[in-house]
Amino acid sequence: MxxxxxxxxxxxxxxxxxxxxxxxxxxxxxxxxxxxxxxxxxxxxxxxxxxxxxxxxxxxxxxxxxxxxxxxxxxxxxxxxxxxxxxxxxxxxxxxxxxxxxxxxxxxxxxxxxxxxxxxxxxxxxxxxxxxxxxxxxxxxxxxxxxxxxxxxxxxxxxxxxxxxxxxxxTPKPPTTEMAPVDMLEPYYQELESLLLFIGYLYPHTAASRMEKFRHLYNRAHIQTTEVAMLRGILRQIEWAIRNS
Known part of the structure; x- marks a missing residue:
């Protein structure tokens, strides 16, 4: 009123x-x-x-x-x-x-x-x-x-x-964000795990527990759809650099 x-x-x-x-x-x-x-x-x-x-x-x-x-x-x-x-x-x-x-x-x-x-x-x-x-x-x-x-x-x-x-x-309105769906994040997690195993950051017997921590980190960050694409692009560039070094 x-x-x-x-x-x-x-x-x-x-x-x-x-x-x-x-x-x-x-x-x-x-x-x-x-x-x-x-x-x-x-x-x-x-x-x-x-x-x-x-x-x-x-x-x-x-x-x-x-x-x-x-x-x-x-x-x-x-x-x-x-x-x-x-x-x-x-x-x-x-x-x-x-x-x-x-x-x-x-x-x-x-x-x-x-x-x-x-x-x-x-x-x-x-x-x-x-x-x-x-x-x-x-x-x-x-x-x-x-x-x-x-x-x-x-x-x-x-x-x-x-x-x-x-x-x-x-007061500026916060930008509207579109959180990435779970099915979009899963391929990223798989690519990340493969790369980290390849460079020796992860070991097969501890990979599951360490990747769980990565998942928690990204969940807290509320990753957006466009950000997942950016992260996957970084992984692909790292893989290319490794192959061509």
């Missing part, structure tokens, strides 16, 4: 201007799944729609639930944002390191939760999250505007997706 399928869940948002800004930034970065939990303002108010500019459809298609558990129904991966002191057991991570985890799930719903403008998420609400992210800020003024926090997370999600696409298009 990519980032477009991520549920952006806002718990009890109270500011219509924030809602409009969030809709706009979601559209900026290709997200459109907005979920509101018990909103404290009209998400279709004049201020919200005006702030959304060309992203009004995200507000219009927003889904509203009375409780957070209902908003998360069906989600298999959930990350919550936190902007206050936390003494729980879930380690705090940065958006850049944690958010890609949501994109690893490609079939079932995932969610990113943001809390109230004034007090964030309660400890009970945080318990619904598998991971917690904290956006580092200036300690002298750590409080982030809700729309700003959403913007940062949307940006990180889009950057990760772009980096993955870049890898797909810039």
């Amino acid at each position: 990519g980032s477009a399928g991520i549920r952006i869940v806002l718990v009890e948002p109270a500011g219509p201007l924030n809602l409009g800004s969030i809709a706009r930034v979601m559209k900026n970065f290709g997200l459109d799944n907005l979920v509101l939990v018990n909103p404290q303002c009209d998400h279709l108010s004049f201020d919200a729609l005006k702030m959304a500019v060309h992203a009004k459809e995200i507000l219009e298609s927003a889904v509203i639930f009375p409780t957070l558990p209902e908003a998360l129904q069906g989600c298999v991966r959930v990350i919550a944002t936190i902007g206050r002191d936390y003494s729980g057991h879930i380690p705090l991570e940065s958006p850049r390191t944690s958010l890609p985890w949501l994109l690893e799930e490609t079939e079932k719903p995932v969610a990113l939760i943001f809390g109230r403008e004034d007090r964030g998420l309660s400890n009970e609400e945080l318990n619904y999250a598998h991971k917690l992210i904290f956006i580092p800020t200036n300690p002298q003024y750590p409080s982030l505007n809700l729309a700003t926090a959403v913007s940062i997370c949307c940006y990180e999600l889009s950057q990760y997706e772009l980096s993955q696409l870049a890898k797909i298009f810039t």
